[in-house]
Amino acid sequence: MSKEKIVSIEDRIPKLKQARKKKANRRLVFYLSIFFFLISIIVYLQSPxxxxxxxxxxxxxxxxxxxxxxxxxxxxxxxxxxxxxxxxxxxxxxxxxxxxxxxxxxxxxxxxxxxxxHERIGYIKKDNVYYPILGNGELLSGSKKDIYPGDAPLLLNFSEKDRLIEMSEELSKLPTNILNLISEIHWAPSDRSKNEIILYMADGFMVKSSIRDFSEKMTVYPSIAAQLESGSEGIIHIGVGAFFEPFKQQEMSEEEIITNAVE
Missing domain, CATH: 3.10.20.310 (membrane protein fhac)
Known part of the structure; x- marks a missing residue:
């Protein structure tokens, strides 16, 4: 058996000192790196x-x-x-x-x-000028038109702000294909309800409905209109239920049609 090599304490001390010195240097470099990193952040935050x-x-x-x-x-x-x-x-x-x-x-x-x-959902006529109206009932006073553009429904007789806001909100919920079919919306309150409205549609029909839950009720309009014979004229009632009421055979003025629809 070979004899075990014995290292004296005098030989080990220099190596221990060197190892501690390297460890201390690494720690110093680490802390200095953090210090300069923080300084850099402060300088960055204070600079343009x-x-x-x-x-x-x-x-x-x-x-x-x-x-x-x-x-x-x-x-x-x-x-x-x-x-x-x-x-x-x-x-x-x-x-x-x-x-x-x-x-x-x-x-x-x-x-x-x-x-x-907010999307533009229609126009309001005031003093022979047409103002775009948004889905929250707000009028764009800076975007008035002298001529009705015809690219969105015309809202008429909405003299109460609350009704106008409610109507605008309902129109903003309508699918675009149905909104594009509406030419005019008349507020036509009666003794029975202040929410009644009359619509003139681009396909020639009139619709009698209510402001309340209007967007939900009008989803049935395309299917109802599609079932009617070509050339049919009358009022489509859309409320709790839905039915078609033909006009009388004799010619009627626009004012008479609205009156009969409201009654």
Missing amino acids: LSHVKSIVVTGNSYYEDQEVIKQSGIGRETNMWTIDKEVIVQVLEENPLIDSVTIETKFPRTVEIHLIE
Whole structure:
């Protein structure tokens, strides 16, 4: 058997010192790296490099980009890390023309503001001028037309704001194919109900219905109209049930038709 090699303590001390020194150096480098990393973050946050460089607005048709940006409060001096998205969304959604807002921050220095506006669902005639109306009942006073464009229903006789808002909300829920069939909507309240309305359809029929749950009731209109013979003239009643009432044989004025429909 060979003799076991014995290492004296004097030989081991230098190696232990060297190992401890390497370990201490590694620890020092680690702490220095963290220190300089934190310093770099502080410098970055305090420098223009963390400020917003580009602001992109999408989905806006009623307002200019700069007007939306101004309302948001975001500017070139805004720090990317201090943007409060919830506050900005709340501010922009106070605008009656805006339905919803989302804010995206895209690093390094871009902010995107995505808008969904209330859709135009019709027109209101006031003083021989036509104003677009949105799905929340808001009128676009800055977009008036001297001539009725005919690309959305014309709402007539809606003298009560609450009825106009309710009607607008119902129209905003309608499928586009049905909304496009409506030419005019007359508010025709009676002693029985203040929600009664008369519709003139593009396919020649009239519809008597109610503002309440109108969007749900009108979903049956295409199937009813399809069952009627070509050239049929009359009123389609859509309420709790649905039925067709032919006009009388003699010619009637428009005012007489509306009167008979309401009665």
